[in-house]
Amino acid sequence: MNSQEVAVAEETKLNSRYSACLLFSANALARAITAIGDEEFGRFGMCYSHAYMLCEVVAQPGITPSELSETLCLTPSTITRLVEKLEQKRFVRRESEGKRTLIYPTAEGEAIQPEISQAWDRVGVRYSQVIGETNVCQLTQQIVKATKALGEPV
Amino acid sequence: MNSQEVAVAEETKLNSRYSACLLFSANALARAITAIGDEEFGRFGMCYSHAYMLCEVVAQPGITPSELSETLCLTPSTITRLVEKLEQKRFVRRESEGKRTLIYPTAEGEAIQPEISQAWDRVGVRYSQVIGETNVCQLTQQIVKATKALGEPV
DNA sequence: CAACGATATTTGTATGTGCAAACAATATTT
Protein backbone atom coordinates (compact mmCIF):
# COMPACT_ATOMS: atom_id res chain seq x y z
CA MET A 1 0.00 0.00 0.00
CA ASN A 2 1.30 3.44 -0.82
CA SER A 3 0.57 6.53 1.25
CA GLN A 4 -2.44 7.44 -0.86
CA GLU A 5 -4.01 4.05 -0.34
CA VAL A 6 -3.39 4.24 3.38
CA ALA A 7 -5.17 7.58 3.49
CA VAL A 8 -8.13 6.07 1.72
CA ALA A 9 -8.10 3.08 4.03
CA GLU A 10 -8.60 5.40 6.98
CA GLU A 11 -11.71 6.86 5.42
CA THR A 12 -13.32 3.59 4.50
CA LYS A 13 -13.26 0.18 6.08
CA LEU A 14 -9.90 -1.47 6.19
CA ASN A 15 -11.50 -4.76 5.41
CA SER A 16 -12.80 -3.66 2.04
CA ARG A 17 -9.40 -2.17 1.23
CA TYR A 18 -7.90 -5.56 1.80
CA SER A 19 -10.26 -7.07 -0.74
CA ALA A 20 -9.44 -4.31 -3.16
CA CYS A 21 -5.79 -4.96 -2.49
CA LEU A 22 -6.14 -8.68 -3.08
CA LEU A 23 -8.06 -8.15 -6.28
CA PHE A 24 -5.54 -5.69 -7.60
CA SER A 25 -2.42 -7.43 -6.50
CA ALA A 26 -3.66 -10.77 -7.79
CA ASN A 27 -4.19 -9.23 -11.19
CA ALA A 28 -0.96 -7.28 -10.99
CA LEU A 29 0.95 -10.43 -10.07
CA ALA A 30 -0.65 -12.33 -12.92
CA ARG A 31 0.34 -9.57 -15.34
CA ALA A 32 3.89 -9.36 -14.02
CA ILE A 33 4.37 -13.12 -14.22
CA THR A 34 2.74 -13.25 -17.61
CA ALA A 35 5.09 -10.56 -18.85
CA ILE A 36 8.08 -12.78 -18.07
CA GLY A 37 6.40 -15.69 -19.80
CA ASP A 38 5.51 -13.70 -22.87
CA GLU A 39 9.04 -12.40 -23.11
CA GLU A 40 10.32 -15.96 -23.37
CA PHE A 41 7.58 -17.26 -25.66
CA GLY A 42 7.30 -14.14 -27.76
CA ARG A 43 10.17 -15.32 -29.94
CA PHE A 44 7.92 -18.17 -31.06
CA GLY A 45 5.08 -15.74 -31.68
CA MET A 46 3.24 -17.32 -28.78
CA CYS A 47 1.92 -16.42 -25.39
CA TYR A 48 2.31 -18.71 -22.40
CA SER A 49 -1.04 -20.35 -23.08
CA HIS A 50 0.00 -21.42 -26.56
CA ALA A 51 3.27 -22.67 -25.17
CA TYR A 52 1.63 -24.75 -22.50
CA MET A 53 -1.01 -25.98 -24.89
CA LEU A 54 1.57 -27.14 -27.42
CA CYS A 55 3.38 -29.09 -24.71
CA GLU A 56 0.12 -30.75 -23.71
CA VAL A 57 -0.72 -31.66 -27.29
CA VAL A 58 2.73 -33.17 -27.82
CA ALA A 59 2.45 -35.07 -24.54
CA GLN A 60 -1.06 -36.32 -25.34
CA PRO A 61 -1.67 -36.44 -29.07
CA GLY A 62 -5.37 -36.52 -29.86
CA ILE A 63 -6.30 -34.49 -26.80
CA THR A 64 -9.68 -32.74 -27.05
CA PRO A 65 -10.58 -29.10 -26.46
CA SER A 66 -12.59 -30.08 -23.37
CA GLU A 67 -9.59 -31.75 -21.83
CA LEU A 68 -7.41 -28.78 -22.66
CA SER A 69 -10.04 -26.49 -21.18
CA GLU A 70 -9.82 -28.42 -17.93
CA THR A 71 -6.04 -28.49 -17.84
CA LEU A 72 -5.48 -24.89 -18.84
CA CYS A 73 -8.32 -23.53 -16.70
CA LEU A 74 -9.69 -21.75 -19.75
CA THR A 75 -13.08 -21.53 -21.42
CA PRO A 76 -13.78 -23.86 -24.37
CA SER A 77 -14.17 -20.86 -26.65
CA THR A 78 -10.77 -19.58 -25.62
CA ILE A 79 -9.32 -23.01 -26.31
CA THR A 80 -10.74 -22.92 -29.83
CA ARG A 81 -9.08 -19.58 -30.46
CA LEU A 82 -5.75 -20.74 -29.11
CA VAL A 83 -5.88 -23.92 -31.18
CA GLU A 84 -6.68 -21.86 -34.26
CA LYS A 85 -3.56 -19.82 -33.76
CA LEU A 86 -1.41 -22.88 -33.16
CA GLU A 87 -2.94 -24.46 -36.26
CA GLN A 88 -2.26 -21.38 -38.33
CA LYS A 89 1.38 -21.60 -37.22
CA ARG A 90 1.36 -25.24 -38.38
CA PHE A 91 2.26 -26.58 -34.96
CA VAL A 92 -0.92 -28.62 -34.53
CA ARG A 93 -3.74 -29.97 -36.68
CA ARG A 94 -7.37 -30.74 -35.91
CA GLU A 95 -9.25 -33.91 -36.75
CA SER A 96 -13.02 -34.17 -36.40
CA GLU A 97 -14.27 -37.32 -34.76
CA GLY A 98 -18.00 -37.21 -34.23
CA LYS A 99 -18.85 -34.33 -32.01
CA ARG A 100 -15.35 -34.24 -30.67
CA THR A 101 -12.23 -32.67 -32.09
CA LEU A 102 -8.88 -34.35 -31.74
CA ILE A 103 -5.79 -32.22 -31.73
CA TYR A 104 -2.47 -33.61 -32.91
CA PRO A 105 0.97 -32.05 -33.12
CA THR A 106 2.50 -31.66 -36.55
CA ALA A 107 6.11 -32.52 -37.28
CA GLU A 108 7.00 -28.86 -36.78
CA GLY A 109 5.14 -28.86 -33.50
CA GLU A 110 7.04 -31.87 -32.22
CA ALA A 111 10.28 -30.39 -33.46
CA ILE A 112 9.85 -27.13 -31.63
CA GLN A 113 8.48 -28.52 -28.38
CA PRO A 114 11.89 -29.05 -26.75
CA GLU A 115 12.73 -25.40 -27.32
CA ILE A 116 9.46 -24.47 -25.64
CA SER A 117 10.36 -26.65 -22.69
CA GLN A 118 13.70 -24.89 -22.42
CA ALA A 119 11.86 -21.59 -22.41
CA TRP A 120 9.76 -22.87 -19.51
CA ASP A 121 12.98 -23.63 -17.66
CA ARG A 122 14.23 -20.11 -18.24
CA VAL A 123 10.95 -18.73 -16.98
CA GLY A 124 11.36 -20.81 -13.82
CA VAL A 125 14.89 -19.54 -13.28
CA ARG A 126 13.76 -15.96 -13.64
CA TYR A 127 10.95 -16.39 -11.14
CA SER A 128 13.32 -17.89 -8.63
CA GLN A 129 15.84 -15.11 -9.13
CA VAL A 130 13.25 -12.45 -8.46
CA ILE A 131 10.90 -14.01 -5.94
CA GLY A 132 13.23 -16.52 -4.33
CA GLU A 133 13.13 -20.25 -4.86
CA THR A 134 11.32 -21.21 -1.66
CA ASN A 135 8.86 -18.38 -2.09
CA VAL A 136 7.98 -19.63 -5.55
CA CYS A 137 6.89 -22.96 -4.10
CA GLN A 138 5.04 -21.45 -1.15
CA LEU A 139 3.34 -18.87 -3.29
CA THR A 140 2.36 -21.43 -5.86
CA GLN A 141 0.90 -23.74 -3.25
CA GLN A 142 -1.09 -20.98 -1.61
CA ILE A 143 -2.36 -19.69 -4.92
CA VAL A 144 -3.34 -23.15 -6.07
CA LYS A 145 -5.21 -23.71 -2.82
CA ALA A 146 -7.07 -20.41 -3.10
CA THR A 147 -7.87 -20.98 -6.74
CA LYS A 148 -9.25 -24.41 -5.98
CA ALA A 149 -11.38 -22.97 -3.17
CA LEU A 150 -12.74 -20.33 -5.49
CA GLY A 151 -13.41 -22.92 -8.15
CA GLU A 152 -15.61 -24.95 -5.87
CA PRO A 153 -19.34 -24.23 -5.67
CA VAL A 154 -20.20 -21.51 -3.21
CA MET B 1 -2.30 -30.44 -10.26
CA ASN B 2 -4.60 -33.01 -11.77
CA SER B 3 -3.52 -36.48 -12.81
CA GLN B 4 -2.78 -35.41 -16.36
CA GLU B 5 -0.45 -32.69 -15.21
CA VAL B 6 1.30 -35.05 -12.89
CA ALA B 7 1.87 -37.41 -15.77
CA VAL B 8 3.39 -34.62 -17.78
CA ALA B 9 5.52 -33.56 -14.85
CA GLU B 10 7.13 -36.95 -14.84
CA GLU B 11 8.14 -36.60 -18.44
CA THR B 12 9.62 -33.14 -18.19
CA LYS B 13 11.45 -31.30 -15.47
CA LEU B 14 9.45 -30.77 -12.31
CA ASN B 15 11.01 -27.38 -11.90
CA SER B 16 9.68 -26.04 -15.14
CA ARG B 17 6.27 -27.50 -14.32
CA TYR B 18 6.29 -25.45 -11.16
CA SER B 19 6.81 -22.29 -13.17
CA ALA B 20 4.06 -23.32 -15.52
CA CYS B 21 1.90 -23.98 -12.52
CA LEU B 22 2.63 -20.60 -10.97
CA LEU B 23 1.95 -18.81 -14.21
CA PHE B 24 -1.33 -20.56 -14.74
CA SER B 25 -2.58 -20.54 -11.20
CA ALA B 26 -1.71 -16.87 -10.80
CA ASN B 27 -3.80 -16.10 -13.84
CA ALA B 28 -6.53 -18.51 -12.80
CA LEU B 29 -6.65 -16.96 -9.35
CA ALA B 30 -6.82 -13.49 -10.81
CA ARG B 31 -9.70 -14.55 -13.04
CA ALA B 32 -11.56 -16.25 -10.20
CA ILE B 33 -11.16 -13.25 -7.91
CA THR B 34 -12.06 -10.88 -10.69
CA ALA B 35 -15.22 -12.84 -11.39
CA ILE B 36 -16.43 -12.17 -7.85
CA GLY B 37 -15.58 -8.52 -8.18
CA ASP B 38 -17.28 -8.17 -11.53
CA GLU B 39 -20.38 -9.85 -10.19
CA GLU B 40 -20.68 -7.16 -7.56
CA PHE B 41 -19.78 -4.23 -9.78
CA GLY B 42 -21.58 -5.47 -12.85
CA ARG B 43 -24.84 -3.95 -11.62
CA PHE B 44 -23.18 -0.56 -12.02
CA GLY B 45 -21.99 -1.48 -15.49
CA MET B 46 -18.46 -1.46 -14.17
CA CYS B 47 -15.56 -3.79 -13.66
CA TYR B 48 -13.48 -3.69 -10.50
CA SER B 49 -11.01 -1.29 -12.06
CA HIS B 50 -13.71 1.28 -12.71
CA ALA B 51 -15.01 0.78 -9.19
CA TYR B 52 -11.64 1.32 -7.59
CA MET B 53 -10.85 4.22 -9.88
CA LEU B 54 -14.08 5.99 -9.00
CA CYS B 55 -13.29 5.63 -5.31
CA GLU B 56 -9.85 7.12 -5.87
CA VAL B 57 -11.24 10.03 -7.86
CA VAL B 58 -13.80 10.78 -5.15
CA ALA B 59 -11.12 10.52 -2.48
CA GLN B 60 -8.71 12.75 -4.43
CA PRO B 61 -10.53 15.07 -6.77
CA GLY B 62 -8.21 16.38 -9.47
CA ILE B 63 -6.10 13.22 -9.52
CA THR B 64 -4.14 12.72 -12.73
CA PRO B 65 -3.93 9.67 -15.00
CA SER B 66 -0.30 9.18 -14.01
CA GLU B 67 -1.20 8.98 -10.36
CA LEU B 68 -4.03 6.59 -11.10
CA SER B 69 -1.67 4.52 -13.20
CA GLU B 70 0.61 4.20 -10.21
CA THR B 71 -2.15 3.38 -7.75
CA LEU B 72 -4.03 0.93 -9.95
CA CYS B 73 -0.88 -0.72 -11.33
CA LEU B 74 -2.15 -0.14 -14.86
CA THR B 75 -0.69 1.37 -18.00
CA PRO B 76 -1.49 5.03 -18.74
CA SER B 77 -3.28 3.99 -21.90
CA THR B 78 -5.49 1.66 -19.94
CA ILE B 79 -6.21 4.46 -17.49
CA THR B 80 -7.33 6.66 -20.37
CA ARG B 81 -9.74 3.98 -21.51
CA LEU B 82 -11.13 3.44 -18.05
CA VAL B 83 -11.59 7.17 -17.50
CA GLU B 84 -13.37 7.43 -20.83
CA LYS B 85 -15.89 4.84 -19.75
CA LEU B 86 -16.41 6.48 -16.38
CA GLU B 87 -16.81 9.82 -18.15
CA GLN B 88 -19.30 8.35 -20.58
CA LYS B 89 -21.31 7.13 -17.61
CA ARG B 90 -21.16 10.69 -16.21
CA PHE B 91 -19.39 9.64 -13.04
CA VAL B 92 -16.26 11.72 -13.65
CA ARG B 93 -15.18 14.63 -15.85
CA ARG B 94 -11.81 15.58 -17.27
CA GLU B 95 -10.16 18.99 -17.16
CA SER B 96 -7.07 19.80 -19.18
CA GLU B 97 -4.38 21.70 -17.32
CA GLY B 98 -1.29 22.09 -19.43
CA LYS B 99 0.03 18.69 -20.35
CA ARG B 100 -1.77 17.17 -17.43
CA THR B 101 -5.36 16.05 -17.13
CA LEU B 102 -7.26 16.49 -13.90
CA ILE B 103 -10.06 14.09 -13.15
CA TYR B 104 -12.95 15.14 -10.93
CA PRO B 105 -16.02 13.26 -9.77
CA THR B 106 -19.39 14.53 -10.89
CA ALA B 107 -22.33 14.82 -8.54
CA GLU B 108 -23.55 11.44 -9.76
CA GLY B 109 -20.12 10.02 -9.13
CA GLU B 110 -20.04 11.26 -5.56
CA ALA B 111 -23.57 10.04 -5.03
CA ILE B 112 -22.86 6.50 -6.14
CA GLN B 113 -19.51 6.08 -4.45
CA PRO B 114 -20.93 4.84 -1.11
CA GLU B 115 -22.74 2.07 -2.95
CA ILE B 116 -19.49 1.10 -4.58
CA SER B 117 -17.81 0.98 -1.20
CA GLN B 118 -20.53 -1.31 0.05
CA ALA B 119 -19.93 -3.54 -2.94
CA TRP B 120 -16.26 -3.69 -1.97
CA ASP B 121 -17.32 -4.82 1.48
CA ARG B 122 -19.44 -7.57 0.01
CA VAL B 123 -16.51 -8.66 -2.13
CA GLY B 124 -14.39 -8.86 0.99
CA VAL B 125 -16.95 -10.96 2.80
CA ARG B 126 -17.18 -13.37 -0.09
CA TYR B 127 -13.43 -13.78 -0.28
CA SER B 128 -13.28 -14.56 3.41
CA GLN B 129 -16.10 -17.07 3.14
CA VAL B 130 -14.37 -18.96 0.37
CA ILE B 131 -10.69 -18.62 1.11
CA GLY B 132 -10.87 -18.08 4.85
CA GLU B 133 -10.24 -14.81 6.64
CA THR B 134 -6.68 -15.44 7.77
CA ASN B 135 -5.77 -16.88 4.39
CA VAL B 136 -6.99 -13.73 2.68
CA CYS B 137 -4.53 -11.66 4.66
CA GLN B 138 -1.63 -14.08 4.23
CA LEU B 139 -2.30 -14.55 0.57
CA THR B 140 -2.60 -10.83 -0.02
CA GLN B 141 0.65 -10.14 1.78
CA GLN B 142 2.52 -12.81 -0.11
CA ILE B 143 1.13 -11.69 -3.41
CA VAL B 144 1.92 -8.06 -2.73
CA LYS B 145 5.48 -9.01 -1.81
CA ALA B 146 5.93 -11.04 -4.98
CA THR B 147 4.37 -8.38 -7.13
CA LYS B 148 6.66 -5.75 -5.66
CA ALA B 149 9.67 -7.96 -6.25
CA LEU B 150 8.67 -8.47 -9.85
CA GLY B 151 8.09 -4.76 -10.29
CA GLU B 152 11.63 -3.91 -9.23
CA PRO B 153 14.38 -3.73 -11.86
CA VAL B 154 16.02 -7.09 -12.53
C1' DC C 1 -36.98 -45.61 -34.22
C1' DA C 2 -38.16 -40.98 -33.59
C1' DA C 3 -37.90 -37.14 -30.52
C1' DC C 4 -35.79 -34.73 -27.18
C1' DG C 5 -32.26 -33.57 -23.91
C1' DA C 6 -27.27 -33.55 -22.99
C1' DT C 7 -22.63 -32.76 -24.48
C1' DA C 8 -18.75 -30.89 -27.51
C1' DT C 9 -17.24 -27.38 -30.32
C1' DT C 10 -17.28 -23.23 -32.81
C1' DT C 11 -18.72 -18.38 -33.95
C1' DG C 12 -20.22 -13.56 -32.95
C1' DT C 13 -19.47 -10.01 -30.05
C1' DA C 14 -17.53 -7.39 -26.37
C1' DT C 15 -13.99 -6.06 -22.92
C1' DG C 16 -9.85 -5.04 -20.29
C1' DT C 17 -5.28 -4.55 -21.15
C1' DG C 18 -0.68 -3.36 -23.28
C1' DC C 19 2.74 -1.62 -26.78
C1' DA C 20 4.18 1.64 -29.89
C1' DA C 21 3.49 5.81 -31.94
C1' DA C 22 1.57 10.38 -32.04
C1' DC C 23 0.76 14.65 -29.74
C1' DA C 24 1.17 18.23 -26.49
C1' DA C 25 3.43 20.78 -23.09
C1' DT C 26 7.18 21.54 -19.93
C1' DA C 27 12.13 21.49 -18.69
C1' DT C 28 16.92 21.69 -19.98
C1' DT C 29 20.82 22.70 -22.56
C1' DT C 30 23.50 25.17 -25.71
Add this chain to the structure above:
DNA sequence: AAATATTGTTTGCACATACAAATATCGTTG
Protein backbone atom coordinates in the same frame (compact mmCIF):
# COMPACT_ATOMS: atom_id res chain seq x y z
C1' DA D 1 16.14 32.62 -27.17
C1' DA D 2 16.16 28.52 -29.92
C1' DA D 3 16.74 23.74 -30.06
C1' DT D 4 16.41 19.57 -27.89
C1' DA D 5 15.09 16.31 -24.42
C1' DT D 6 11.72 14.83 -21.16
C1' DT D 7 7.23 14.07 -19.37
C1' DG D 8 2.06 13.36 -19.57
C1' DT D 9 -1.74 11.85 -22.19
C1' DT D 10 -4.19 9.93 -25.89
C1' DT D 11 -4.88 7.01 -30.12
C1' DG D 12 -4.29 2.96 -33.26
C1' DC D 13 -3.87 -1.59 -33.21
C1' DA D 14 -3.63 -6.23 -31.43
C1' DC D 15 -4.58 -9.97 -28.21
C1' DA D 16 -6.20 -13.16 -24.62
C1' DT D 17 -10.29 -14.06 -22.70
C1' DA D 18 -15.34 -14.69 -21.64
C1' DC D 19 -20.40 -15.09 -22.50
C1' DA D 20 -24.16 -16.21 -25.21
C1' DA D 21 -25.93 -18.28 -29.09
C1' DA D 22 -25.53 -21.41 -32.90
C1' DT D 23 -24.19 -26.06 -34.64
C1' DA D 24 -23.39 -30.67 -34.58
C1' DT D 25 -23.35 -35.06 -32.55
C1' DC D 26 -24.44 -38.47 -29.05
C1' DG D 27 -27.38 -40.79 -25.64
C1' DT D 28 -31.75 -41.80 -23.75
C1' DT D 29 -36.47 -42.24 -23.38
C1' DG D 30 -41.15 -42.53 -25.01
